[in-house]
Amino acid sequence: MPVPVKIVVAGPFAVGKTTFVAAASETAPLTTEEVLTQAGESVDDLSGVRGKTTTTVGVDFGRLTLRPPEPSAHPGAVLYLFGAPGQERFRLLWEELTYGAMGVLVLADTRRLDASFDVLDLVERRGIPYAVAVNEFEDSPAHGPAALRAALDLEESTPLAVCDARDPRSARNMLIMLVEHIRELVES
Numbered sequence: 681m682p683v684p685v686k687i688v689v690a691g692p693f694a695v696g697k698t699t700f701v702a703a704a705s706e707t708a709p710l711t712t713e714e715v716l717t718q719a720g721e722s723v724d725d726l727s728g729v730r731g732k733t734t735t736t737v738g739v740d741f742g743r744l745t746l747r748p749p750e751p752s753a754h755p756g757a758v759l760y761l762f763g764a765p766g767q768e769r770f771r772l773l774w775e776e777l778t779y780g781a782m783g784v785l786v787l788a789d790t791r792r793l794d795a796s797f798d799v800l801d802l803v804e805r806r807g808i809p810y811a812v813a814v815n816e817f818e819d820s821p822a823h824g825p826a827a828l829r830a831a832l833d834l835e836e837s838t839p840l841a842v843c844d845a846r847d848p849r850s851a852r853n854m855l856i857m858l859v860e861h862i863r864e865l866v867e868s
């Protein structure tokens with residue numbers, strides 16, 4: 681039987697968490713979408729663009745089974761993915777979600793790297809192994825890995841890679857990167 685592994689996919693609003701979990705998951709993902717509560721006149725302003733008024737305030741769930749190449753003595757792993765907002769104001773939800781998690785995949789967006797600082801801070805404080813996946817959008821400024829690492833103040837051992845959250849292969853590669861990192865930490 682594959683070993684169950686809980687993984688949290690975290691990052692700021694609109695970084696691509698829901699997209700990522702849906703792409704990586706082998707099951708139909710479960711998502712909790714809720715209409716943003718807007719104060720006063722902004723409700724009227726947004727009435728014409730309903731699609732833009734929803735955001736995920738809850739959690740995305742997905743599942744991905746990783747099987748080692750045959751022959752292998754390793755039973756493989758089944759990743760249970762929990763996509764969650766990483767803003768400081770969701771800290772309580774976040775602490776519950778990361779309970780028992782083996783690792784966190786932090787999503788970042790090069791157009792606003794600082795938006796990922798909160799979640800990096802939460803992860804560091806929690807002492808959970810993590811890796812950083814930079815979700816590349818069409819208008820993302822292209823920075824090299826070294827510049828990204830410096831901007832995010834990552835340790836040399838923290839894995840970082842660029843991905844397309846819409847692409848199942850790309851998303852899964854990010855999760856494999858994280859699982860490999862966790863394994864290295866456990867074995868060292």
Ligand SMILES: Nc1nc2c(ncn2[C@@H]2O[C@H](COP(=O)(O)OP(=O)(O)O)[C@@H](O)[C@H]2O)c(=O)[nH]1
Nearest residue numbers: 693694695696697698699816817818844845846
């Ligand atoms: N171009 C592009 N758009 C993306 C990518 N990932 C997500 N999006 C879009 O960005 C928006 C926010 O993504 P979403 O997954 O809802 O973000 P979340 O708030 O972190 O869950 C959605 O409209 C997605 O379709 C990507 O890699 N490239």
Ligand SMILES: [Mg+2]
Nearest residue numbers: 697698735736
């Ligand atoms: Mg979402």
